[in-house]
Each structure stands twice: as structure tokens, then as C-alpha cells.
Amino acid sequence: MKSMxxxxxxxxxxSSVITLSACSSWIYRIDIPQGNYMEQRDVDKLRVQMSKEQVRFVLGNPVAQNSFDDNIWHYYYAIQYGNGNKMERALVVHFDEGRLAKVEGDFELSEEFDTPLDN
Structure with a gap:
């Protein structure tokens, strides 16, 4: 009787463990974004010779600025989706004498990038 x-x-x-482990797939997990949210349409607005203020208006404040060179700004965006997938994008903006000179990163530059806004 005791063994029964x-x-x-x-x-x-x-049976409780099996039932509870099956329920874990039903748990809602939120998306966790970090950094500056950037889209291609924002990067398309960048033009050479833009001032730092103009770049800040288009992209927001950089995530990090180079401590030794104020002419390099780093933008980074990552999102950890609730389903476990992750997306990361980075952009490095270079200035020369306070004006936008070069952009590197995970975005394509527009064809108008090399045309200053004044023209």
C-alpha cells in the first residue's frame, strides 16, 4: 500500500512537470530594444557637410562618442525579440571640422549623400 x-x-x-513545461511556450515574452532606433529612411536623410546639430536632429544622440576624437560618433541599435531572434545594426559617423564627412555601417547611403543640402 505504501509503495502505491x-x-x-x-x-x-x-505529470505536473510535463504539463508545466508544455505551458512555457505559451508565455508571452516582450521585445527588448536597446540603443538608437534607426531606419533606412533616417540614414537616407544624411548628406555630406551636415553640421553635428543636423546629424543629431536626424539620428538622435549617439550611443557613444570617441573619448579621444569628438569627430566620431557611434550609433547602435539592437532588439532581442521575445521569440529568441536578435537584430543588430550599427552606424559610425565621421566629421571633419564639425561637418559630416563619412558614414560607415549596416545601412546603405542614398545616392544624394555626396550632394550637400545647400546645393
């Missing part, structure tokens, strides 16, 4: 109680207890524990 032990077996019954273990069967209840085992």
Missing part, C-alpha cells in the same frame, strides 16, 4: 502511494506521488509530480 509513492508511485502515485511520483506520477503526479511527473
Amino acid at each position: 502511494n509513492v508511485v502515485a506521488k511520483w506520477l503526479i509530480i511527473l
Whole structure:
């Protein structure tokens, strides 16, 4: 009789564990964004010779500025989706004498990038 109680207890524990582990796929997990949200349409607005203020208006404040060179700004965006996937994008903006000179990173530059806004 005692062994039946032990077996019954273990069967209840085992079925509870299996049931609860199946429910874990139903749990909603939120998306976790970090950094500056950037889209291609924002990067398309960049033009050579833009001032730092203009770049800041288009892209926002940089995530990091080079401590030794104020003419390099780093933009980074990552999102960890609730389903486990992750997306990362980075952009490095270079200035020369306070004017936008070069952009590197995970975005394509527009065809108008080399045309200053004044023209």
C-alpha cells in the first residue's frame, strides 16, 4: 500500500512537470530594444557637410562618442525579440571640422549623400 502511494506521488509530480513545461511556450515574452532606433529612411536623410546639430536632429544622440576624437560618433541599435531572434545594426559617423564627412555601417547611403543640402 505504501509503495502505491509513492508511485502515485511520483506520477503526479511527473505529470505536473510535463504539463508545466508544455505551458512555457505559451508565455508571452516582450521585445527588448536597446540603443538608437534607426531606419533606412533616417540614414537616407544624411548628406555630406551636415553640421553635428543636423546629424543629431536626424539620428538622435549617439550611443557613444570617441573619448579621444569628438569627430566620431557611434550609433547602435539592437532588439532581442521575445521569440529568441536578435537584430543588430550599427552606424559610425565621421566629421571633419564639425561637418559630416563619412558614414560607415549596416545601412546603405542614398545616392544624394555626396550632394550637400545647400546645393
